[in-house]
Amino acid sequence: PQDQITITGYEKNTEAARDAILKIVGELEQMVSEDVPLDHRVHARIIGARGKAIRKIMDEFKVDIRFPQSGAPDPNCVTVTGLPENVEEAIDHILNLEEEYV
16 A cells, blocks of 8 residues: 555664654644735745745745746735644744735
């Protein structure tokens, strides 16, 4: 099955690997994605030169932020993915930035 991983090695090492994998899976299962309406006119300012500003925000809040492709049906829809509390904080931050820029 696709949801099974086989770990081969010394017992102590395989148990450590299993625990590390289960921790990652647990974190992934807790993640949420939330769509945020964000004025498309401020996207470039939030992203910054070569994406530097948005990478800083993503690192600071430990989230992934995706902006719509050009020609998307809703050009204002930004998706924020991460742990629930991190997503909430990141959304508050980018909405504050939008308010400053508009």
